[in-house]
Amino acid sequence: MEAYLLNLVILISIYSILGVTLNFIMGYAGIYSLAHAVFFGVGAYAGTFMAMHVNASIFVTLPVAMAAGAILSLILALPALRVRGEYFVAASLGLQVLAVTIFSEWKSVTGGIGGLIGIPPLDVAGFEVFKPSQFIFVTVGALIIILFIINRLVHSSFGRSLRAIRDSESAAAAFGKNVPLIKTISVVISSALTAVAGVLYASYLSFINVESFKLDTSVLIMAMVIIGGTGTQAGPIVGAALLLLLPSLISYLDFLPQTEIGSIQQIIYGLGMALLMIYRPGGIVGRKKQSETGKE
Amino acid sequence: MLALQLTITGLQTGALYALTAVGFSLIFGSTRIFHFAHGATFIIAAYLFYFVNVSGYGLILGIIAATAGAIIFGLLLNRFVYVPIQRDEGSFFTVFVASFGIGIVVQNVIGMVFGRGYVTVQTPLSFSVELMDGLYVSPLAWISMICAAIFFGILWCFLKYSQMGKALRALSDNPELVRVFGLNPRFISACAFTIGSILVVPAAIISGATSGLNPAMGHHVMLISLAATIVGGIGSVAGTLLAGLALGLAESLALLYVDSQWTEAVTFAILFLFIIVRPSGLLGRSSAH
Numbered sequence: 391m392e393a394y395l396l397n398l399v400i401l402i403s404i405y406s407i408l409g410v411t412l413n414f415i416m417g418y419a420g421i422y423s424l425a426h427a428v429f430f431g432v433g434a435y436a437g438t439f440m441a442m443h444v445n446a447s448i449f450v451t452l453p454v455a456m457a458a459g460a461i462l463s464l465i466l467a468l469p470a471l472r473v474r475g476e477y478f479v480a481a482s483l484g485l486q487v488l489a490v491t492i493f494s495e496w497k498s499v500t501g502g503i504g505g506l507i508g509i510p511p512l513d514v515a516g517f518e519v520f521k522p523s524q525f526i527f528v529t530v531g532a533l534i535i536i537l538f539i540i541n542r543l544v545h546s547s548f549g550r551s552l553r554a555i556r557d558s559e560s561a562a563a564a565f566g567k568n569v570p571l572i573k574t575i576s577v578v579i580s581s582a583l584t585a586v587a588g589v590l591y592a593s594y595l596s597f598i599n600v601e602s603f604k605l606d607t608s609v610l611i612m613a614m615v616i617i618g619g620t621g622t623q624a625g626p627i628v629g630a631a632l633l634l635l636l637p638s639l640i641s642y643l644d645f646l647p648q649t650e651i652g653s654i655q656q657i658i659y660g661l662g663m664a665l666l667m668i669y670r671p672g673g674i675v676g677r678k679k680q681s682e683t684g685k686e
Numbered sequence: 687m688l689a690l691q692l693t694i695t696g697l698q699t700g701a702l703y704a705l706t707a708v709g710f711s712l713i714f715g716s717t718r719i720f721h722f723a724h725g726a727t728f729i730i731a732a733y734l735f736y737f738v739n740v741s742g743y744g745l746i747l748g749i750i751a752a753t754a755g756a757i758i759f760g761l762l763l764n765r766f767v768y769v770p771i772q773r774d775e776g777s778f779f780t781v782f783v784a785s786f787g788i789g790i791v792v793q794n795v796i797g798m799v800f801g802r803g804y805v806t807v808q809t810p811l812s813f814s815v816e817l818m819d820g821l822y823v824s825p826l827a828w829i830s831m832i833c834a835a836i837f838f839g840i841l842w843c844f845l846k847y848s849q850m851g852k853a854l855r856a857l858s859d860n861p862e863l864v865r866v867f868g869l870n871p872r873f874i875s876a877c878a879f880t881i882g883s884i885l886v887v888p889a890a891i892i893s894g895a896t897s898g899l900n901p902a903m904g905h906h907v908m909l910i911s912l913a914a915t916i917v918g919g920i921g922s923v924a925g926t927l928l929a930g931l932a933l934g935l936a937e938s939l940a941l942l943y944v945d946s947q948w949t950e951a952v953t954f955a956i957l958f959l960f961i962i963v964r965p966s967g968l969l970g971r972s973s974a975h
Contacts, residue, residue, distance in 0.1 A: 422779055469962040476720065476920070477780060477961055480912040484954035487909055491947055609790065616783055617933040623974055660794070663787030665779050667769050 396522040402631050403529040407587040409614045409626030411580045417621030419576045420556035425482035425568050425674025426611045428489040429459045429581040431603030433588025438509050446513040459585030460578045467577040473673025486537040486605050512593040613659040687821045698827040700934025701834035702889040704927045707914035710758035711926035716858040717875045722785040725904030726792035727883050728773045731756040732890035732899050753887050760883035797901040807894040833888045903965040919967025
């Protein structure tokens, strides 16, 4: 039971990092990305590559993974953010599909469909972290640091510019804000921090393959953010905890077929997304409908 | 000879892509609803046809079931999801997320009912005939192209001459003016959804016999539809048609140079190129900003 809980908390904190970083661009900048799992995967593969072939110290793996995520996101963001939101949705969906092909074909780095096994444990300043009871401090610590960074960004002038862009791009532009530049920077920051989650995930499981970085994962992360509450601090964490607890909750219901748990989970969050958008677009943590808080 | 073979296969794929993409483009262009569940309409129609066919009720009933299923799904979604959302907020992304959620539900329900693997509709029409030395074409290739030609012919006449077609084009230009003019935008939207959903049906049925069906293919359908809409120019039906054909051809001809798992990369490369070089698309009217 203890091992089960430790595992759950570690996974929740890793997915919370993914949710919090996606929320940063989705909730504060209004950029909807279907490629978040790509940056998660790039972080995981880049960190693993360094750990297996160069050095397992987090002072090597983390910076390399973050740089890889940042560079790739720059390639996506530079063209796709000069134009309207629909274009980014399409471009990120395309990148996600392309990345899955690359992850399964570039065998020398990603191990192909079989994946990579025997990933060395996390090396924090010469101390090897592999027991779940120790790892939990690393992941929760990373989550707190990332939350702190994003919190500071959101409450800085940069964060105010982001929200201005989300609410009205033309107004922000008229106010002298360089809209494409600000959006691009936010995507790069978000992707670099997402890569951190990838490194943690890879060394925690000591095994990765392309299955973890498919479109389904991008969708799951997006569902976590939306159900928890876009544009709120606690929302993505609530969403991550809720959606990761869902499979175990479903398995308590005996009348449901156990082989279909994955599908039932997806049906529940798919319905949840649609219903929330109709009745409560702010998510669980977010505000109620705008019309109820004084718009009318 | 290989190039000619791939051109014909490409035209077949392209015709189906064009039909699906034009359905999405018509809905998005006229109502501004980012109908991401368009891929779900596709798999609903495809699996309904497959189910009726496997149960032994034949072709005609299968086509009727698929068409009815697609129209009902489109209209219900419009009435119970999009209309309520648009009533009090209607931001582009709220609609997108809701539509996306419904797409996930449909994909998994179909996966639970029919299984998550590939299924194929068995028909003698998918057997290839040797036309020339080394050139194999199945009757389905001609059926796809003829189907596309007929559907686009009807659609063109409809948009150009009928009262409703004019109203649809007016709605994409200026919804307020349509209301002032005394037309009901809600009714026109419902029409857009009906037509957009019907356009998916031939592609869904023929794909079931050629490439096979799988509950997760809705995302691929959406990627193609989005890419064709953007490459063709948002709001331009003719542009989307051309772009759909071109994407199908490009995917097929790319096989001359790369392995088949990279075909989606070709679509992505073309989409990206257009976003960089010409974001307003082939025949786009409005600016992309």
